Amino acid sequence: MSLRLRLFLVILPPLLVVSVLLGLWRFEAAQRTSEELFDRSLLAAALAISRDVAISDGDALSPSARRFISDAGGGEIFYHVTGPGGYYVTGYAYPPRAAETTDADVPSYYLATYRGEEMRVLRMIENRTIDNLTGETVVTVWQRVSDRQAFARELALRAIVLMAGLMAALALVVWFGVQIGLRPLNDLQEAIRQRSPDDLGRIRRPVPKEVAGVVSTLNRLLGQVRDSIEVHQSFISDAAHQLRNPAAALLALAETLPDVRDEKERSARQAELIAAARVSARLANQLLSLERLRYDGTAPATRFDLNELVEDVCSGLAPQVLSREIDFALERAEATLDVEGDPVLLGEALSNLVENALRHGGNGMTRIKVSTGKRGAEAVITVRDDGVGIPLDKADIAFRRFSQLENGEGTGLGLAIVEQVMRRHHGGVKLEEVRTGTCISLRVPLVGNGQA
Template identity: 75%
Template sequence: MRVFSLRLRLVLVILPPLLLLSVLLGLWRLNAAERTSEELFDRSLLAAALAVSRDVAISGGDALLPSTRGFISDAGSGEIFYHVTGPGGIYVTGYAYPPRPETQTQTGEPAYFHADYRGEPMRVLRMAETHTIGNLTGETIVTVWQRVSDRRAFARELALRAAVLIAGLMLALALVIWFGVQIGLRPLDDLQEAIRKRSPDDLGRIRRPVPKEVAGIVSTLNRLFGQVKDSIDAHQAFISDAAHQLRNPASALLALAESLPGVKDPAERETRQRDLIHAARRSARLADQLLSLERLRYDTAGKQTVFDLNEIIDEACRTLAPVVLSRDIGFGFERALQALPVLGDPVLMGEALTNLVENALHHGGPGMTRITVSTALQDGQVLLTVQDDGIGIPPDQADTAFRRFSQLRNGEGTGLGLAIVEQVARRHGGTAGLLAVERGTVLRLVLPVHAAPGA
């Protein structure tokens, strides 16, 4: 799709309505010119008729004054014809065979009408007055007429002058708009040049003064710069933390792998192999958690489906049970009696439960004897709870526990497990929190229940 420049857009938006207005104004001016021409020429006819009537009365019908003849010959840019009859209808002066009205006019009042004279349309004024000519006293009829074409030519001249004036104004206005818009957009050109000169690492706020019409764009751009900067800072911090956390498992793996060939004792060699496998599993688990956390942070278009939380948690508990029971720790799942429909990603929800259970195993301590997973529906919300009876996490460090790679009071790191749990809860429109209990730890996810349409 073709994109026009902003200046051309403004010109196209402003000029067409003005052109339409100028056309309407021109039509109105033409009509007004015709009315003006008609009124002026009718007054000229009346003036000519009165002048002829005066001269006839003064001279007794003998002749017209020179001034009257000059006026009649060229009045209002058009020749005026005249005809005068005295009492009894006798011819007095003027042109022969004047135009006559189709209908009888009232005596004593000037009457205007249109008629043809020698094949041309004429505008005619017929006026009757009482005069004494010689020894006769009676009605004197004065008829004056003028070509309609003269009137129309005069009206066209008036309209043409107005059209030339309107066209000149429109041309001047178009030039003013074209160059005025360019001058008005100059601050945007300066802003563009300032942004172009910025380095890729400069994400600071734009502080250049701009017109209020684009202040909203600059404000939005500044907000975007701030969000990008925060995202880059968080990403760099995450990479730094991940590199630091992966260094220790990698070093342990390398040390175990290098020492393994030199071990001759079978029992010692078997112990080293188990330690190597354990370290490899921890490294793989940490790498999986890093990938999961990144996917939660940036993959906002993950699949959304409606699933029963009971089924997902039941399947995840069956997978986790052998790991928990192998450490001689009781493990149970208290399932809600009703279905718990949730809109989201069932894989992520299973990952969240895995992290909750692993967190309990990691921080529960040697005295922990049981881990219980439960689901429930309370006040229109779905609850997923993982409780253990171990040492747990101190309640005053609840906020710290959900930050990645943070250190708790007992000196142990939280890793990524609870950070992933919190991100999963947010992805599903819920929250994750630590509940205060006398012994052990209770971690709970609160999720919105999915209501079917029409429910």
């Protein structure tokens, strides 16, 4: 449904309801008005008849009274006059009688049936002298109710026709007025439609204040999309640069391998080829992990004991660490550390910290220690080594993608992945200050009974 039609349907129905209520009220008001007017005309006719009867001693009505009676707006007026003693003076025979006794001092109105039709009747009693007889003169005048109702309907119909015309005019005004009011939005739509897919700049076209918030939100969204695209393009550029060297190394080793005849040299070249392939595979896996962390936020959270996850990861890493003749220790917290999240991603974060220590700890490193604990409402994993260490003032560089503090083995993605994993779990990663080596802590919110 278009906005124009929606506004039309929102505005017109209430006005239509109001007009119907006004029409009903006008019909009732017309009925009351006609009743008052016709009752007054009956009273005027009765007074004119009473006057003429008194003047002419009951002989006849004056021409003006006859014209008044015949030209009454509410239809034909019937009359009946009796003089003192109740004898018939003039008018129609057998007037309608009231169902109840009326007050003789004031004119009385009532409804009665006359010749099968409902009538509105006025009965008026006055003291008059007719033919030397003095006494009560009764003047009765009546009129058809149907004539009155027809007159009231005509008044109401005129009012309804007038309101219908006004409603039709208002509907046209609203329909075309909404179109004119929505013209800035149509212009905005056309301006956006003409943009190229690469144009994510701010919308600067002036719009009504009612839609200024929508345009502001759209501008903010365009800015976020632009920033996201720039980050993604930067990531692709960095990834392509990082993949170029391992791919070139693999190609060079693969091209030279068929020409090697010496078995020892051939075995050495094969080992180098396998190592280069592992580096390329790990780099590809880390790139995929980063992309999954950026865009895959639909994985359901699992509740598990962080102690058990750390123990399983350390058991898998132990052969690799011990093969370097490095002491590898695990110190578990005594209490259960219940957390919610993705155990695979948290395990990968811990693996990256240990592997990062192995790659960059230096030849003098002799020990790697992993410990778990609790700080307030958070579970903490700490990985500490006695190797070269990372200066605190270079922590930002260490956690930046594709960044290395010094040239050497590695891709510069390990700590960046760790930071993304902890951000996904509403936790954090921190480079702790120690005298020697490196100490990095991971913080994850506790759930359930584990909270402080």
